[in-house]
Amino acid sequence: MSWLQRPATATQITHAARLWLYALAVAVMVFLVVPTLLVIPMSFSGAQYLEFPPKQWSLRWYESYFASAAWMQATATSLKAGVLTALLATPLGVLAAYGLQASRTRFANALTMLLLTPIVIPVILIGIGVFYAYVKLHLVNTLLGLVLAHSMLALPVVMMVVSSALKTFDMNQERVARSLGASRFQAFMLVTLPQIRFTVATGAVLAFLTSFDEIVVSLFISGGDHSTLTRNMFNALRDQVDPTIAAISTLIVAVTSLLLVITQALPRAKPH
Amino acid sequence: MVRSSSLPISIRQLTKRYGDAHALDHIDLDIRSGEFLTLLGPSGSGKTTLLTVLAGFTRPDSGSLKFGETEMICTPPHRRDVGMVFQNYALFPHMTVAGNVAFPLTLRGVKGAEAAQRVEKALEMVRLGGYGARGVDQLSGGQRQRVALARAMVFEPRIMLMDEPLSALDKQLREHMQFELRQLHDQLGMTTVYVTHDQREALTMSDRIAVINGGRIMQLAAPREIYERPANRFVAEFIGESTFVPVTVAAGAVAFGGRTLAPATAEADGPRLMMLRPERLQVLSPGHAEGLNLLDAKLNAAVYQGDSSLLQVTLADGTVVGVRCTSLGDSANGALEPGARLTLGLAPRDTVLLPAESAA
Amino acid sequence: MTSASAGVAVDAMLPSAGAPPNARALRSADAWERRRLLGLVSPAVVLVTIIMVVPVAWLFYLSTQSDAGSFSLEHYRRMWEQPSYARTFVTTFQVSALTTAICVLLGYPLAYFLSELPKRTANLCMIAVMLPLWTSMLVRTYAWLVLLQRRGLINSWGMSLGWWDEPLALVHNLTGTLVGTVHVMLPFLVMPLYAAMCAIDRDLLKAAANLGATPAQTFRRVFFPLSLPGLSTGALIVFILCLGFYITPAVLGGGKVIMVSTRIASDIELFFNWGAASALGVVLLVLTTLILFVASKLLRLEGVLRGGGTR
Numbered sequence: 048m049s050w051l052q053r054p055a056t057a058t059q060i061t062h063a064a065r066l067w068l069y070a071l072a073v074a075v076m077v078f079l080v081v082p083t084l085l086v087i088p089m090s091f092s093g094a095q096y097l098e099f100p101p102k103q104w105s106l107r108w109y110e111s112y113f114a115s116a117a118w119m120q121a122t123a124t125s126l127k128a129g130v131l132t133a134l135l136a137t138p139l140g141v142l143a144a145y146g147l148q149a150s151r152t153r154f155a156n157a158l159t160m161l162l163l164t165p166i167v168i169p170v171i172l173i174g175i176g177v178f179y180a181y182v183k184l185h186l187v188n189t190l191l192g193l194v195l196a197h198s199m200l201a202l203p204v205v206m207m208v209v210s211s212a213l214k215t216f217d218m219n220q221e222r223v224a225r226s227l228g229a230s231r232f233q234a235f236m237l238v239t240l241p242q243i244r245f246t247v248a249t250g251a252v253l254a255f256l257t258s259f260d261e262i263v264v265s266l267f268i269s270g271g272d273h274s275t276l277t278r279n280m281f282n283a284l285r286d287q288v289d290p291t292i293a294a295i296s297t298l299i300v301a302v303t304s305l306l307l308v309i310t311q312a313l314p315r316a317k318p319h
Numbered sequence: 320m321v322r323s324s325s326l327p328i329s330i331r332q333l334t335k336r337y338g339d340a341h342a343l344d345h346i347d348l349d350i351r352s353g354e355f356l357t358l359l360g361p362s363g364s365g366k367t368t369l370l371t372v373l374a375g376f377t378r379p380d381s382g383s384l385k386f387g388e389t390e391m392i393c394t395p396p397h398r399r400d401v402g403m404v405f406q407n408y409a410l411f412p413h414m415t416v417a418g419n420v421a422f423p424l425t426l427r428g429v430k431g432a433e434a435a436q437r438v439e440k441a442l443e444m445v446r447l448g449g450y451g452a453r454g455v456d457q458l459s460g461g462q463r464q465r466v467a468l469a470r471a472m473v474f475e476p477r478i479m480l481m482d483e484p485l486s487a488l489d490k491q492l493r494e495h496m497q498f499e500l501r502q503l504h505d506q507l508g509m510t511t512v513y514v515t516h517d518q519r520e521a522l523t524m525s526d527r528i529a530v531i532n533g534g535r536i537m538q539l540a541a542p543r544e545i546y547e548r549p550a551n552r553f554v555a556e557f558i559g560e561s562t563f564v565p566v567t568v569a570a571g572a573v574a575f576g577g578r579t580l581a582p583a584t585a586e587a588d589g590p591r592l593m594m595l596r597p598e599r600l601q602v603l604s605p606g607h608a609e610g611l612n613l614l615d616a617k618l619n620a621a622v623y624q625g626d627s628s629l630l631q632v633t634l635a636d637g638t639v640v641g642v643r644c645t646s647l648g649d650s651a652n653g654a655l656e657p658g659a660r661l662t663l664g665l666a667p668r669d670t671v672l673l674p675a676e677s678a679a
Numbered sequence: 680m681t682s683a684s685a686g687v688a689v690d691a692m693l694p695s696a697g698a699p700p701n702a703r704a705l706r707s708a709d710a711w712e713r714r715r716l717l718g719l720v721s722p723a724v725v726l727v728t729i730i731m732v733v734p735v736a737w738l739f740y741l742s743t744q745s746d747a748g749s750f751s752l753e754h755y756r757r758m759w760e761q762p763s764y765a766r767t768f769v770t771t772f773q774v775s776a777l778t779t780a781i782c783v784l785l786g787y788p789l790a791y792f793l794s795e796l797p798k799r800t801a802n803l804c805m806i807a808v809m810l811p812l813w814t815s816m817l818v819r820t821y822a823w824l825v826l827l828q829r830r831g832l833i834n835s836w837g838m839s840l841g842w843w844d845e846p847l848a849l850v851h852n853l854t855g856t857l858v859g860t861v862h863v864m865l866p867f868l869v870m871p872l873y874a875a876m877c878a879i880d881r882d883l884l885k886a887a888a889n890l891g892a893t894p895a896q897t898f899r900r901v902f903f904p905l906s907l908p909g910l911s912t913g914a915l916i917v918f919i920l921c922l923g924f925y926i927t928p929a930v931l932g933g934g935k936v937i938m939v940s941t942r943i944a945s946d947i948e949l950f951f952n953w954g955a956a957s958a959l960g961v962v963l964l965v966l967t968t969l970i971l972f973v974a975s976k977l978l979r980l981e982g983v984l985r986g987g988g989t990r
Contacts, residue, residue, distance in 0.1 A: 072788055083810075146716045171943050303814050304813075334699065
């Protein structure tokens with residue numbers, strides 16, 4: 048047990064004296080991760096209801112998901128909306144982050160705050176407000192309306208991610224490029240963008256996830272043919288605990304984890 | 320097409336304000352074609368601002384800037400055709416060495432074999448021939464600086480701007496690179512504007528030095544004149560070590576400590592500051608005083624510093640002055656102990672008088 | 680020819696010493712460049728303005744319209760008079776405050792633990808914090824529903840282990856709501872706090888120990904005060920997000936825990952009462968903004984009081 052007697056920090060407090068801290072920290076981490084993971088084995092339950100551990104293993108809930116036209120259409124809508132949101136919000140966010148970074152005026156600061164407000168305003172407000180506007184504009188239950196609203200919500204996320212990358216980026220490189228004959232646009236495309244590309248990719252993934260996971264606004268403005276997956280899941284949750292949702296949740300967790308791992312692993316796979 | 324290899328630079332009334340402070344205060348400056356001019360000053364003096372105005376990254380409030388005959392003040396940086404080297408090299412990490420050096424050529428439409436040839440020639444000029452395929456992170460600090468140099472030179476600019484390019488290198492490498500940079504300049508002949516806060520570097524490399532403070536040029540002259548004939552107290556304090564003693568000129572001579580001193584240049588009557596440089600003061604043995612101005616002093620302490628010793632002495636009027644001796648030993652004055660009385664000699668041409676008020 | 684030190688002699692030589700050369704051209708070039716840069720930002724601004732600013736402004740307007748269509752403050756008056764609204768706000772603040780407090784109690788030790796780990800291990804453990812952040816909130820809420828319900832995992836385990844006989848009511852009440860909100864909000868507290876803790880110079884702790892402080896004293900008098908800005912930021916984020924939280928309280932509260940957001944949603948979905956919903960929403964927004972404003976002033980004040988050590 049010699050490790051316990053060794054000092055943990057420069058203040059010479061031993062590991063033994065801090066064992067409670069380690070236990071608590073691990074407990075909290077378990078609390079954060081495990082509940083979501085428990086859904087995974089439960090989704091393979093063969094019974095009518097969820098149980099852990101499943102007495103019978105079966106794929107019936109996955110089958111019911113893939114066989115259902117309603118679920119499939121909702122999934123398709125969510126995927127389409129997610130991709131389109133990423134395609135719209137990412138360039139807009141990158142441009143905005145760059146433009147605001149390069150201008151240091153008070154007006155630029157005000158614009159930054161404006162573009163970050165969608166995160167601060169309670170989502171329910173945005174939900175009903177956009178719903179009301181969409182009713183007037185006939186955009187309710189349309190894919191276009193969905194993409195526009197989701198892009199507005201994803202924009203601050205992309206901006207924050209790209210801004211932080213630009214802040215740590217050595218702007219001298221862009222200045223050198225310009226002194227060597229590149230216009231601002233060329234300097235950005237040839238020098239800056241290649242170096243922040245992983246951050247931009249992360250921003251795009253976050254934009255996709257923001258749209259895919261978005262529930263409150265979609266609850267109001269999506270419906271009918273263009274109801275999102277999250278909306279259908281929410282309604283199913285409120286009515287009864289349909290085990291199909293466990294299967295869908297498992298798939299979502301798998302895809303999200305994959306995306307997370309990819310964005311974390313990419314920067315480390317650089318060629319040199 | 321034969322290009323002349325350098326351009327003169329003409330700056331008129333260049334002004335840049337940040338709030339109430341003047342980063343550049345109505346600067347007038349003519350830089351000769353092919354000259355190596357150093358902008359020397361403390362941080363915040365405006366020297367870097369002046370350089371960035373030349374490069375086009377900072378837009379002044381008003382003024383005129385001409386490269387040769389062409390007004391450039393409103394031209395964006397990528398059309399100015401100047402080479403620039405930064406303090407932190409700013410090499411592109413996502414390109415190889417050759418990629419970095421070829422970058423300006425690609426932008427100018429030079430590709431393929433011709434570009435490769437010019438890249439290799441530029442690399443050879445900085446003694447990095449054959450390094451083209453290497454990645455930037457495989458290079459040492461000095462090598463990176465040379466790649467930055469090659470990249471700035473490869474498109475044969477007629478003006479080169481350098482912003483403290485050597486300050487990130489260690490002392491030995493820095494001194495070596497100072498010679499290399501100067502050699503390259505002599506070889507290629509372009510007009511070079513060099514920014515530094517290191518006075519030794521400025522004295523070593525420049526044709527002329529512009530000492531800058533508070534957005535103004537304090538003095539513009541060749542290194543020797545800057546060192547030996549500073550125009551005002553600021554320049555005298557910034558370059559070399561010196562102590563200042565208030566004196567009065569009467570009938571063209573200075574009375575000090577009971578003796579009469581002959582100044583370096585003819586002076587009108589009135590109050591002055593006499594500048595004393597430690598290495599110009601000599602400890603005299605009796606009888607070796609021909610032609611020298613004499614100062615009585617009392618020794619406080621002597622510090623051995625290897626290549627020389629620094630004596631701390633007090634003059635007749637109480638001013639404490641440093642005297643640098645290259646040989647400290649049994650002087651004819653006797654063993655040098657604290658309290659010993661010394662006679663210091665100062666050549667008239669080293670007896671420099673400055674305006675009595677502090678620097679303009 | 681060369682000019683001497685700038686100033687006296689040269690000014691007199693200029694023909695038009697009054698007009699600064701090129702000043703107007705430089706100003707317009709400056710303005711043009713600034714306009715071009717802001718132009719890059721304009722598509723984003725247009726999107727946000729049309730999709731968010733205009734609708735929310737419209738809600739402000741709606742809140743002042745009576746059901747008959749004329750200007751009236753009856754919705755606000757109703758909120759002031761009816762006690763059920765007060766209860767709703769109290770519940771909302773209760774849930775937000777409790778969630779924030781529990782997150783601080785659980786999140787501070789975790790953040791501290793992570794900040795002490797070597798970089799690579801810390802990054803690995805951070806995945807444990809980031810994974811819930813990236814996983815759909817709906818999925819997480821659903822997981823808790825499954826765990827906490829009467830025939831859920833916790834109850835069936837507890838009963839089969841003999842810890843209790845009757846299924847505990849863990850969901851569709853305040854308890855369930857809190858479990859869910861804490862689970863969602865914890866990463867929002869841990870991340871800024873962890874960043875702040877990593878930035879604390881460990882040399883300061885060594886200095887304190889050298890000067891005679893015990894580990895407990897070092898923590899209490901050096902580390903904890905330095906971690907306060909990060910903690911305050913995280914707690915503020917959690918509190919603000921909880922005020923407007925809809926999904927998790929709606930599912931896990933099961934209609935028993937009425938927060939402002941739940942009420943707004945039901946006003947629209949069930950009663951189509953736009954006036955009441957907008958008024959409620961406006962009040963929520965104003966409250967949120969006020970809290971943000973006051974808190975940011977307080978936080979900056981803290982930094983100044985400590986001698987500007989935080990920036």
